[in-house]
Amino acid sequence: MDMYPLYNSVRIAGISTAVIFVLGVAAAYHAVKLPRGIKGILDALFTLPLVLPPTVVGYLLLRLLGPKRPIGAWFLKVFGTRLTMNWWSAVFATSVIIFPLMYRTARGAFEAFDVTLFQAGETLGLGRPYIFFKIVMPYCKPGIIAGTVLSFARALGEYGATTMIAGYTPGRTATISTTVYQLWRTDNDALALKWVLINITISVLVLLAIDITEGRGRKRYEKNGL
Amino acid sequence: MSLKVRVKKKYSGFGLDVAFETESKKIGILGASGCGKSLTLKSIAGLIRPDEGSISYEDRMLFDSDKGIDVRAGKRQIGYLFQDNALFPNMSVRENIETALHGYARMKRRSIRTGRADAGMNRTADDILREFGLWDVKDQRPHELSGGQKQRTALARIFACDPTLLLLDEPFSAMDSFLKERLRLELTDVLEMYDKTFILVSHDRDEVYQMCDHLILMDNGRVIAQGDTDELFADPGTVAAARLTGCKNISRIEKLTEHRVRALDWKGTEFVTDGKVSDDITHIGIRAHDLMPGDGGVNVIACGRVSVSRLPFEWYITLENGMWWKAARELYDRYDEGMIPQYVSVDAGKILLLRDGPQK
Numbered sequence: 001m002d003m004y005p006l007y008n009s010v011r012i013a014g015i016s017t018a019v020i021f022v023l024g025v026a027a028a029y030h031a032v033k034l035p036r037g038i039k040g041i042l043d044a045l046f047t048l049p050l051v052l053p054p055t056v057v058g059y060l061l062l063r064l065l066g067p068k069r070p071i072g073a074w075f076l077k078v079f080g081t082r083l084t085m086n087w088w089s090a091v092f093a094t095s096v097i098i099f100p101l102m103y104r105t106a107r108g109a110f111e112a113f114d115v116t117l118f119q120a121g122e123t124l125g126l127g128r129p130y131i132f133f134k135i136v137m138p139y140c141k142p143g144i145i146a147g148t149v150l151s152f153a154r155a156l157g158e159y160g161a162t163t164m165i166a167g168y169t170p171g172r173t174a175t176i177s178t179t180v181y182q183l184w185r186t187d188n189d190a191l192a193l194k195w196v197l198i199n200i201t202i203s204v205l206v207l208l209a210i211d212i213t214e215g216r217g218r219k220r221y222e223k224n225g226l
Numbered sequence: 227m228s229l230k231v232r233v234k235k236k237y238s239g240f241g242l243d244v245a246f247e248t249e250s251k252k253i254g255i256l257g258a259s260g261c262g263k264s265l266t267l268k269s270i271a272g273l274i275r276p277d278e279g280s281i282s283y284e285d286r287m288l289f290d291s292d293k294g295i296d297v298r299a300g301k302r303q304i305g306y307l308f309q310d311n312a313l314f315p316n317m318s319v320r321e322n323i324e325t326a327l328h329g330y331a332r333m334k335r336r337s338i339r340t341g342r343a344d345a346g347m348n349r350t351a352d353d354i355l356r357e358f359g360l361w362d363v364k365d366q367r368p369h370e371l372s373g374g375q376k377q378r379t380a381l382a383r384i385f386a387c388d389p390t391l392l393l394l395d396e397p398f399s400a401m402d403s404f405l406k407e408r409l410r411l412e413l414t415d416v417l418e419m420y421d422k423t424f425i426l427v428s429h430d431r432d433e434v435y436q437m438c439d440h441l442i443l444m445d446n447g448r449v450i451a452q453g454d455t456d457e458l459f460a461d462p463g464t465v466a467a468a469r470l471t472g473c474k475n476i477s478r479i480e481k482l483t484e485h486r487v488r489a490l491d492w493k494g495t496e497f498v499t500d501g502k503v504s505d506d507i508t509h510i511g512i513r514a515h516d517l518m519p520g521d522g523g524v525n526v527i528a529c530g531r532v533s534v535s536r537l538p539f540e541w542y543i544t545l546e547n548g549m550w551w552k553a554a555r556e557l558y559d560r561y562d563e564g565m566i567p568q569y570v571s572v573d574a575g576k577i578l579l580l581r582d583g584p585q586k
Contacts, residue, residue, distance in 0.1 A: 116310065116312040119299075119312070120306065120312035120383075121329070122272075123300070123306040123387075124300075124325065124387050125326075125329030126325065127332060134325070
């Protein structure tokens with residue numbers, strides 16, 4: 001059994017989760033401080049990929065990055081390769097799809113943050129980056145970890161946008177989800193089932209990980225007598 | 227050694243417009259919740275930015291909208307004691323203090339001029355832990371501490387930054403009365419030991435009376451009276467100020483002579499006053515504990531049918547004319563129920579002459 005789809009899926013999910021962790025946390029942290037009106041508009045925009053069909057996201061990405069579109073054509077000219085149909089092209093798709101998950105969970109965590117802790121840090125002469133990394137992030141850790149794990153799980157299962165922008169080439173762009181579809185289409189039911197089981201196992205493990213991190217958060221609350 | 231504050235800030239449905247100036251080292255701001263007293267404190271600390279105005283302390287300009295001065299909170303060297311102490315929950319007591327020392331070092335490095343000598347500020351976290359009696363709990367997290375230890379940690383953290391001014395934001399509001407009294411004494415000790423100027427914000431008149439010698443009364447975003455604490459309690463001047471200082475009995479009046487009024491809200495009971503009733507006096511106030519049993523003296527009031535509310539150590543008695551009388555519990559020993567004295571009286575000097583206007 002060729003394990004390339006597993007390797008490729010994990011690789012794509014890992015990279016996109018890392019990228020979106022930084023972008024999502026940064027966006028959420030700044031969105032919390034915005035006035036209501038602008039926040040509402042940004043919220044809608046940032047959450048859109050969560051409710052759009054992945055094929056619509058894939059279509060929009062192709063319009064943006066396809067080899068005949070300005071960005072894609074420019075990239076092809078300068079680097080000699082297309083932005084689509086490579087294994088890493090799927091990173092674009094999964095990143096857009098998981099951004100709302102990271103953004104929304106991180107924002108929830110930041111909204112629950114006790115602002116007086118930030119103010120206390122300021123009156124004690126601490127710099128804002130210091131306050132963010134040493135006080136805000138540790139405080140919001142359970143929520144942000146949960147968001148990260150959830151994003152990873154979703155990226156692992158992404159199919160629609162991925163298949164549109166990266167296609168299915170065995171040994172190159174094949175992921176677990178595209179492989180399952182391909183195997184089922186070609187009547188290789190036994191192998192499809194194996195991949196399905198692998199996928200379910202990974203997802204369950206990931207979801208258990210969320211439960212454990214949330215459990216820790218709850219324990220912290222209990223200790224505070226809440 | 228003076229604090230000058232003049233700030234305005236608009237919110238939807240609320241406007242802050244505060245001005246005061248004082249040389250006092252023990253300043254109190256008394257007001258009901260939502261009157262803007264915490265916002266005033268946060269403006270002084272640099273945590274919120276007023277729309278306009280200026281704030282200076284000890285000749286150092288902290289904020290001036292006209293000159294575009296707005297010193298960042300981290301450079302003001304003003305200590306802020308938050309209501310819930312705001313200890314960093316992910317850090318031990320020692321780490322909380324070390325973090326403050328880190329902030330202090332940064333403050334010193336970055337501030338161009340704080341106008342203060344560095345004397346004696348090379349203390350380590352160990353020194354501070356010992357000084358504040360926190361050595362035994364130095365490795366504990368805030369949620370493991372008692373209320374008193376939490377507040378001491380918060381104070382230790384503030385003093386690690388060598389504050390020039392301390393802002394105390396309702397420090398005792400969420401405590402039971404026993405702990406409150408102990409912590410108040412502890413805080414008073416620390417403040418006296420370090421000889422720091424402080425502003426105490428509270429809605430509790432007893433607290434500000436105990437701790438402050440200069441008092442600012444606030445209502446609905448404005449200063450309604452300010453001055454020496456004792457004088458302000460003795461002569462609040464306005465109806466709103468009288469209420470804030472805890473005067474339970476306030477009535478509209480009809481002026482009869484310069485020293486005689488009729489209380490319109492107390493069934494027309496007449497009172498003789500020591501103070502001269504000028505034309506702008508619209509109300510009188512009588513503190514509930516200034517009523518004395520008996521029919522001697524000038525201002526005798528018939529109790530009539532009373533209703534009694536018994537507290538552990540005192541009685542609240544509502545007289546037939548609507549006045550409140552707060553009587554010590556010894557009364558209980560002398561009078562049985564139904565045997566409340568028939569008359570009470572009030573000294574003519576104890577009657578507060580009040581205006582309805584906003585400013586004293």
